[in-house]
Each structure stands twice: as structure tokens, then as C-alpha cells.
Amino acid sequence: MTADSTRLRSYAEGRWHDGTGALVPLIDPTTEVLLGHCPSGGLDFAAAFDYARRVGGPALARLSFAERAERIEAAVKVLHAHREVLIELSVECAGTTRGDAKFDIDGGLGTAQFYAGLGKTLGARRTLLDGDMVQLSRSPRYVGQHVLQSVPGLALHINAFNFPIWGLLEKAAPALIAGVPVVAKPAIPGGLLAYRAVELLVAADVLPPGALTVLFCEPDGLLGAVRAGDVVAFTGSSATGRKVRGHDAVLSGFVRVNVEADSVNAAVLDPDATDETTTLFAHEVVREMTQKAGQKCTAFRRVLVPESRLDEVQSDLTERLAAVKVGNPRSTGVTVGPLITAAQRDRARAGIAGLAASCRFVHGDGGSGALVDVEAGRGFFVGPTLLRAESVDTPRVHDDEVFGPVATLIPYSGDATAAAAAVARGQGGLCASVYSDDRDFVTTFVASAGPWLGRVNVGSEKIAPHGPGHGAVLPASIHGGPGRAGGGQELGGLRGLELYLQRTVVQGDRPMLERALGVTPG
Numbered sequence: 001m002t003a004d005s006t007r008l009r010s011y012a013e014g015r016w017h018d019g020t021g022a023l024v025p026l027i028d029p030t031t032e033v034l035l036g037h038c039p040s041g042g043l044d045f046a047a048a049f050d051y052a053r054r055v056g057g058p059a060l061a062r063l064s065f066a067e068r069a070e071r072i073e074a075a076v077k078v079l080h081a082h083r084e085v086l087i088e089l090s091v092e093c094a095g096t097t098r099g100d101a102k103f104d105i106d107g108g109l110g111t112a113q114f115y116a117g118l119g120k121t122l123g124a125r126r127t128l129l130d131g132d133m134v135q136l137s138r139s140p141r142y143v144g145q146h147v148l149q150s151v152p153g154l155a156l157h158i159n160a161f162n163f164p165i166w167g168l169l170e171k172a173a174p175a176l177i178a179g180v181p182v183v184a185k186p187a188i189p190g191g192l193l194a195y196r197a198v199e200l201l202v203a204a205d206v207l208p209p210g211a212l213t214v215l216f217c218e219p220d221g222l223l224g225a226v227r228a229g230d231v232v233a234f235t236g237s238s239a240t241g242r243k244v245r246g247h248d249a250v251l252s253g254f255v256r257v258n259v260e261a262d263s264v265n266a267a268v269l270d271p272d273a274t275d276e277t278t279t280l281f282a283h284e285v286v287r288e289m290t291q292k293a294g295q296k297c298t299a300f301r302r303v304l305v306p307e308s309r310l311d312e313v314q315s316d317l318t319e320r321l322a323a324v325k326v327g328n329p330r331s332t333g334v335t336v337g338p339l340i341t342a343a344q345r346d347r348a349r350a351g352i353a354g355l356a357a358s359c360r361f362v363h364g365d366g367g368s369g370a371l372v373d374v375e376a377g378r379g380f381f382v383g384p385t386l387l388r389a390e391s392v393d394t395p396r397v398h399d400d401e402v403f404g405p406v407a408t409l410i411p412y413s414g415d416a417t418a419a420a421a422a423v424a425r426g427q428g429g430l431c432a433s434v435y436s437d438d439r440d441f442v443t444t445f446v447a448s449a450g451p452w453l454g455r456v457n458v459g460s461e462k463i464a465p466h467g468p469g470h471g472a473v474l475p476a477s478i479h480g481g482p483g484r485a486g487g488g489q490e491l492g493g494l495r496g497l498e499l500y501l502q503r504t505v506v507q508g509d510r511p512m513l514e515r516a517l518g519v520t521p522g
Contacts, residue, residue: 006036027341045224051210055209057180060180065123068176079197086197091329094189094193103291111475133519145506150180153227155500156230156233158233159184159187162190164197174490174499179500181212198212228255230255231256233258233488265300265430266301268423268432271306289321294404297430304419305411327381387406417444428484454482457469473491
């Protein structure tokens with residue numbers, strides 16, 4: 001791709017828009033070569049939203065769940081046919097290795113395919129029944145039936161930079177199956193990848209008109225176009241999440257909001273974990289630190305290790321990290337590429353400096369380290385960095401999510417309740433993993449830590465060969481978490497549709513409701 005050969009356009013009102021305003025440069029994070037530009041503004045958000053509601057909503061409403069599923073499945077096939085092109089573009093514009101690019105692209109396609117399959121099982125319906133018909137009076141004729149129907153507006157999706165494909169599809173697929181048109185706002189960093197995917201979908205004409213609007217621009221003024229009946233789903237920082245929740249248009253329209261935000265995720269090792277389970281623990285800690293250069297909302301930031309095993313674990317982890325190659329993601333053997341922008345690199349380094357004020361380095365120092373096949377002074381690199389805290393009371397270790405290949409070893413007493421209390425100091429998280437073969441340890445930990453988490457993953461000797469591991473966000477399981485993680489919930493099979501459905505109870509004469517709602521008598 002030649003410099004400035006691409007200028008991102010937005011797809012709205014059934015056509016492409018060039019946009020105006022200052023041009024935001026799109027940079028290869030490995031070489032710092034200019035790849036293109038994204039206009040900062042010039043879009044009529046109100047008109048784009050109106051078209052989505054007025055054209056996209058009715059177009060989806062005319063389709064059954066199964067018919068919507070067919071459209072999603074067709075979209076998956078289009079993108080899968082161009083998978084190799086998308087992988088190569090991810091390496092170029094997002095600095096991912098091929099493996100990390102596949103993690104994003106295949107994760108998104110797999111999630112969309114899952115929801116296509118789920119939609120097919122719902123069949124020719126357009127409304128879901130929620131539970132059984134309930135008798136409401138002495139007469140068996142007077143009953144109530146809870147139903148789930150599409151919200152009357154649109155779904156505004158504000159996506160993060162770290163998963164351009166997965167983030168787009170994991171939000172869009174449930175909304176479209178639910179019959180709600182999507183307006184997506186991808187992040188500009190890495191936006192070339194999402195842009196290419198949208199170009200492919202538009203060219204293939206697989207989705208109903210107005211079902212998908214994608215805006216490539218700065219977000220200023222975007223939330224002002226939402227109104228009653230819309231839904232907003234945001235992924236990003238907790239500070240921005242608070243602004244989204246508190247926006248005047250969101251508050252005045254009582255707009256439903258889902259937020260996925262900061263999370264200081266934890267790995268916990270049982271003092272009596274077997275050698276196999278300890279090996280699994282070490283493998284997953286290193287993988288979570290290094291996959292996508294640590295730019296994952298699920299990545300471990302805290303590694304809780306029993307005091308009696310801290311030196312042993314530290315030695316194992318530093319040996320594994322020493323073997324990791326950082327550099328040009330196009331080069332053989334490199335498993336850690338750059339962070340996506342200079343700003344993200346600088347934020348990560350500032351976060352590391354903050355941790356280092358009370359912790360000590362045991363591997364790396366927050367710098368680039370030795371790089372493979374990278375021109376001197378080029379690229380937005382942070383080498384894998386492992387710090388060690390003196391205790392669970394060390395300042396900042398439970399507070400700072402450093403979005404890069406960074407984690408902190410934290411000693412704890414070895415008691416499951418103490419481990420759970422340390423995890424809870426993160427004030428709510430997306431996920432934590434406990435590595436144990438002891439049912440009592442796991443039971444105690446889950447009972448205490450579970451209410452602070454959206455997901456608890458249990459790693460053990462028996463599951464090691466079978467489970468995808470801590471970092472896999474699976475469409476059949478919920479994704480989200482309480483507290484500082486945003487309090488939101490996405491995916492989870494049918495639960496993923498509920499954000500876009502309104503629950504209503506219909507009360508009346510049983511035979512009439514059975515006919516009207518398609519309920520099998522009895």
C-alpha cells in the first residue's frame with residue numbers, strides 16, 4: 001500500500017461519504033510509514049441515524065430471526081473469503097503478528113457465525129416468548145405472557161482500537177439478529193482493517209438496506225444524535241464510559257447503555273497446584289502479556305502468587321519472557337509487535353513508570369528492548385515488562401490498567417479467601433483465572449471473588465488440553481463485568497440479544513393470546 005493511498009470514507013444512508021475536516025494520519029506502527037488518512041468530521045449524524053431507523057429498522061423487521069441469520073451467515077462467508085487479505089492488512093495497519101491477526105479476525109467471524117446459528121434455531125418468529133404463560137386470576141382464561149421484541153430505535157456501537165474485526169462483529173451480530181439496525185463507530189487507529197471489511201460487505205450487498213451504517217470520523221457530536229428507543233454499546237476507558245452514560249441526549253432519552261471499560265484482571269495460583277497446572281498458569285500468564293502486545297481487555301495485569309512460591313514462579317516467568325522475540329511482526333519468530341500508536345506507547349510507558357514507583361522490575365524496564373528487523377528509532381514498541389510488588393498492599397497495583405505487555409507479580413498468603421479479597425481490590429473486573437486442582441480452594445475463591453467479576457476461568461490439570469484459556473471471549477458466555485469494568489454484559493448466547501430487545505408482558509384471554517403470539521395451547 002503506498003503512502004496516502006487510502007482515505008477512509010463512511011457508509012451511511014446507503015452510500016459512501018467522503019467526510020471533511022482535518023485529516024487524521026493512519027500510520028504503520030512498525031515502520032511509521034503513512035498509510036492513509038481519516039477525515040475528522042463532515043458527517044450528518046442526524047441524517048445517518050434517521051436513515052438507519054427509518055429504512056434499516058423496517059427492513060430487518062420484515063425478516064424472521066432465521067432470515068436475519070441467513071444474512072449474517074452470508075456476511076461471514078464474504079469476509080472469510082478475503083481472510084488472507086484482512087490478515088495482511090492487520091499486520092500492516094495494526095502491527096499485529098499473523099497469529100494475533102487471526103485471533104481478531106477468526107474470533108469475530110466465529111462469533112458472528114455462532115449468532116447466525118442461534119438465529120436459525122429461533123426460526124420464523126420475529127418475537128421471542130419469555131417463559132410460560134401465567135394464570136393471573138381465579139379464571140384460567142386470564143393470563144399473561146412475557147415477550148421480547150426489538151427495541152424501536154438503532155444500536156450505536158462505539159468500538160475500541162484493539163479488535164477492529166472482532167469488536168465490530170461481536171456487537172453487530174446480536175443486534176442484527178435481534179432486528180435492530182447498527183450504527184458502528186470504529187476507532188481510527190487500526191481503522192483501515194474495519195474499513196476494508198465494510199467495503200467487502202457493501203460490495204457483496206448481503207445485508208438489508210440501512211441495516212449497517214459505519215462511521216469513520218472523530219466522535220464529536222455522535223451521541224447527540226441518539227434518542228429514546230436507541231441503544232448504545234461502548235468499549236473503551238472508564239473515564240469515557242462515564243461521559244457516555246452522562247451525555248445529555250442519553251439521559252434525556254433514557255437511552256439504554258452498555259459499557260465495557262477498564263479491568264485489572266488477575267491470575268491466581270493455588271499454593272498446592274500440581275506441576276501441570278503450574279505450567280498451564282505460567283504459559284497463560286506469558287500469553288496474556290504478549291498476545292496483541294498486551295492490548296487486550298482480558299489480559300492479566302495482576303499475577304497473584306503464594307509467598308512460598310514467588311521466587312520459583314518469578315524465575316519461570318522471566319525465563320519464558322526472555323525467549324520472546326519483539327519486533328517487526330512480518331519477521332519469522334516474532335510474537336510481539338508494536339503498540340498501535342505512539343500515544344498508546346507513551347501511555348503504557350507512563351503507566352509502567354507509575355507502577356515502578358512502588359514495584360521493582362524483574363524482566364524488562366518499559367523500554368523497547370532488543371528488536372528484530374526494525375529500523376533504529378522506528379516503531380511504537382514496548383517490550384514485555386514484569387514487575388514485582390512487595391505485598392498485596394503495594395500502591396497502584398490494583399488500580400492501574402497499563403494497556404500493553406505488562407503485568408505485576410503480587411505475593412499473597414496462599415489462602416483462597418485472601419486471594420479473592422485481593423482480586424476484589426480491583427473494584428470489578430471482566431475476568432480472573434484461578435489455577436487449582438483443589439475443589440475447596442476453587443469453591444472458596446469463586447464464592448468470594450465471583451460477585452466482583454463477569455467471568456471466572458478455572459485452570460486445572462484436567463482441563464489444560466481442552467480449554468481455550470483465560471483470554472478467549474466465547475459467544476456462548478457473557479462478556480462484561482461489574483464496577484470499574486463498566487457494569488455491562490454482552491454475548492452469552494441468547495442473553496446477547498436482550499440488550500436489543502424490550503421485555504413486555506401481554507395480558508388477556510388465553511385463546512386470543514395463544515393465537516396472537518403463536519403459543520402452543522397448553
